Amino acid sequence: xxxxxxxxxLGLAAITFLYPFLWMxxxxxxPPSEAGTLSLLPxxxxxxxxxxxxxRAPVGRAMINSLLVATTVTASVLVLGSLPAYALARLDxxxxxxxxxxxxxxxxxxxQLTLIPLYSLIVRLGWVDSYRALIVPFLFxxxxxxxxxxxxLQIPRSLVDAARLDGMSEVRIVFGVFWPLARPALATVGxxxxxxxxxxVLWPLLVVxxxxxxxxxxxLTVFTLGxxxxxxxxxxxxxxxxxxxxxxxxxxxxxxxxxxxxxxxxG
Amino acid sequence: xxxxxxxxxxxxxxxxxxxxxxxxxxxxxxxxxxFLDWDLVTPPRYAGTxxxxxxxxxxxxxxxxxxxxxxxxxxxxxxVALALALALALNRNIIMRSFWRGTFFLPVxxxxxxxxxxxxxxxxxxxxxxxxxxNAAGVRSVPWLTDPTLAMPAIAVMVTWKNVGFYIVLYLAxxxxxxxxxxEAMAIEGATPWQQFRNVxxxxxRPVTGLVTTLSVINGFQxxxxxxxxxxxxxxxxxxxxxxxxxxxxxxxxxxxYAATIGVALALIMAACLFVGRKLAAGKEAA
Numbered sequence: 001x002x003x004x005x006x007x008x009x010l011g012l013a014a015i016t017f018l019y020p021f022l023w024m025x026x027x028x029x030x031p032p033s034e035a036g037t038l039s040l041l042p043x044x045x046x047x048x049x050x051x052x053x054x055x056r057a058p059v060g061r062a063m064i065n066s067l068l069v070a071t072t073v074t075a076s077v078l079v080l081g082s083l084p085a086y087a088l089a090r091l092d093x094x095x096x097x098x099x100x101x102x103x104x105x106x107x108x109x110x111x112q113l114t115l116i117p118l119y120s121l122i123v124r125l126g127w128v129d130s131y132r133a134l135i136v137p138f139l140f141x142x143x144x145x146x147x148x149x150x151x152x153l154q155i156p157r158s159l160v161d162a163a164r165l166d167g168m169s170e171v172r173i174v175f176g177v178f179w180p181l182a183r184p185a186l187a188t189v190g191x192x193x194x195x196x197x198x199x200x201v202l203w204p205l206l207v208v209x210x211x212x213x214x215x216x217x218x219x220l221t222v223f224t225l226g227x228x229x230x231x232x233x234x235x236x237x238x239x240x241x242x243x244x245x246x247x248x249x250x251x252x253x254x255x256x257x258x259x260x261x262x263x264x265x266x267g
Numbered sequence: 268x269x270x271x272x273x274x275x276x277x278x279x280x281x282x283x284x285x286x287x288x289x290x291x292x293x294x295x296x297x298x299x300x301x302f303l304d305w306d307l308v309t310p311p312r313y314a315g316t317x318x319x320x321x322x323x324x325x326x327x328x329x330x331x332x333x334x335x336x337x338x339x340x341x342x343x344x345x346x347v348a349l350a351l352a353l354a355l356a357l358n359r360n361i362i363m364r365s366f367w368r369g370t371f372f373l374p375v376x377x378x379x380x381x382x383x384x385x386x387x388x389x390x391x392x393x394x395x396x397x398x399x400x401x402n403a404a405g406v407r408s409v410p411w412l413t414d415p416t417l418a419m420p421a422i423a424v425m426v427t428w429k430n431v432g433f434y435i436v437l438y439l440a441x442x443x444x445x446x447x448x449x450x451e452a453m454a455i456e457g458a459t460p461w462q463q464f465r466n467v468x469x470x471x472x473r474p475v476t477g478l479v480t481t482l483s484v485i486n487g488f489q490x491x492x493x494x495x496x497x498x499x500x501x502x503x504x505x506x507x508x509x510x511x512x513x514x515x516x517x518x519x520x521x522x523x524x525y526a527a528t529i530g531v532a533l534a535l536i537m538a539a540c541l542f543v544g545r546k547l548a549a550g551k552e553a554a
Contacts, residue, residue, distance in 0.1 A: 006356070007361075009356075010356055010361075010367060013353065013371075014367060014370045014371070016428075017370050017371055017373060017374060017428070017432075018370055018373070020385055020386075020389060020396075021373070021377075021385075023396065024385050024388075027388075035394065036393075036394030036395075036399070038396060038399055038400075080281060080282070081282075083278040083279070083281070083282070084278065084279045084281075084282035084283075086278060087274075087275040087276075087278040087279040088279070091271050091272075091274060091275030091278065092271055092272065092275065093271070093272045093273075093274075093275025093276040093279065094272060094276065095276070095279075095283075096275065096279075099279055099282070099283060102286060102290075102291070103286075106286070106290055109290070109294065109534070110485070110488070110489075110533065110534045110537050111489070112488070112489070112509070112510060112513065112529075112530045112533045112534060112537075113293075113294060113297050113530050113531060113533070113534040114289075114290065114293040114294055114297060114530075115513070115530060116297065116300065116513065116517050116523060116526045116527040116530050117292075117293035117294075117296035117297045117300060117527060118289065118293050119517060120296070120300070120305075120307060120523050121288075121289075121292075121293065121296075123307050124307070137289050139285060140281075140282050140285045140286065142286070142290075145282065170274045170278060171278070174278075195376060198378070199377075199378040199379060199380075201378070201379065201380045201491075201492050202491050202492065202510070202514070205514070205518070206514070206517070206518060216378075217378045217379075217380035217381070218380075220378075220380050220381065220384060221380050221384075221492065221495070221496055224384050224387075224496060225495075225496060232388055232394070235384055235388070236384065236385065236388065238384075239380075239381040239384045239385060242378055242380070242381050243377050243378060243381045246376055246377060246378070247373070247377075250369075250373065250376050254365065254369045254372075255365070257372070257376055258368065258369070258372050258436055261375060261376065261433065262372075262375075262433050262436035262437060262440075263436075
């Protein structure tokens with residue numbers, strides 16, 4: 001009896017988290033007359049909301065932009081970020097302590113401090129409305145470098161020495177010896193970076209005004225606020241397009257998402 | 268080794284160049300811009316302490332800070348209570364644990380923009396789901412986002428819903444360090460579940476609660492997209508957040524110097540909040 005009550009309460013809590021998403025997806029298939037109802041099954045299912053959405057906003061383009069930006073940033077954070085992480089962990093070079101110190105200090109600086117100067121820099125460089133503005137300021141990522149650095153420190157020095165004796169270059173050691181061993185760290189940094197970039201909305205709102213360069217969260221925001229979306233069903237259709245790929249990926253990689261996104265904090 | 272020194276510098280150099288351009292210079296620029304009047308088009312004008320004086324008298328900035336306090340006053344207790352309760356539930360011997368955990372974590376991975384658009388619909392006065400449920404229960408509709416006193420708490424509830432899964436995972440990790448023998452010993456002595464919670468679980472989880480609070484404060488000062496989409500900062504500026512205000516000054520009015528001043532002030536205020544929080548926590552620990 002007590003146990004049944006426990007599961008009832010837990011189930012109600014779970015419904016609070018799932019129902020809004022299910023309702024949202026259901027509403028995108030409802031005609032305007034049904035949009036406000038609580039039901040999850042449309043009486044007269046329709047694709048009109050999606051047709052109207054694609055006709056009114058460059059959603060396909062925005063999804064491609066988002067994918068392009070998030071993929072490029074993630075690849076760069078992993079590939080380029082591995083180099084300083086390796087140098088900090090295994091090479092004794094002048095200024096190493098300083099570079100490590102600045103990287104740690106960066107974690108303490110709130111993003112609000114640098115947001116406006118960065119925006120001014122992008123405007124002065126003439127990068128407004130370009131992919132450069134969305135990608136270049138994020139090519140490296142301090143928490144990412146630190147996490148890879150910490151993981152690289154656990155890889156025994158003897159492996160580096162052996163690889164050097166074999167005549168491997170330092171870059172080959174990073175990608176040929178360290179990467180295969182560092183898969184968990186790479187996955188964590190990759191997931192956190194990809195999700196952070198995919199969901200980011202304030203930065204694109206600052207540096208992109210042209211619809212053809214907008215990322216999907218930005219387009220959703222502008223489309224909803226600008227009134228271009230019209231009915232609720234069309235707004236929610238745009239939101240659904242943005243989140244369904246994430247939900248699908250999450251369904252398969254749930255454990256990795258949770259361990260990466262919540263585990264990173266303790267690191 | 269000479270070779271190692273030069274290779275190390277070579278491998279780190281792109282990163283050094285990057286953080287100089289995109290972190291160090293912007294931090295220095297923020298401090299310089301405090302003293303400038305600059306619209307990004309005409310050359311900047313030295314403005315002395317005008318921006319600082321303006322900020323100290325700016326009722327809108329004061330309002331934005333007050334709004335953040337309201338947000339945190341709702342968000343932190345709710346977040347701690349819900350995350351802890353659900354973590355304790357998931358820490359028991361239950362079926363489908365990963366399903367429950369995955370469900371509560373789902374909103375964490377979803378874009379804040381999408382969640383905000385969704386909740387704007389849930390909160391809508393006429394057709395919103397919340398009001399429909401209230402109506403079904405015989406309660407009159409509540410103007411969640413258009414009532415000045417309700418709007419910010421409503422946003423805080425939404426953000427709690429979005430983030431709580433993250434904090435559940437932190438509490439679950441913390442609970443692994445609470446030794447089972449503690450509970451067994453207390454159970455033998457006849458302690459009630461509430462006494463066990465009060466005397467064992469809660470004190471042992473204090474570091475996690477501190478972390479949850481710290482992260483919530485940082486998060487609370489970053490609120491932007493929620494009021495931007497839901498209310499535009501209204502009604503009566505009661506949901507104007509500091510970052511939204513900064514965005515409006517920079518993007519809406521091209522007041523770069525003033526926007527940068529807001530950024531610097533925010534960084535200082537956050538640092539002060541976290542410092543005081545740390546002192547308070549340390550004091551409690553000692554007591």
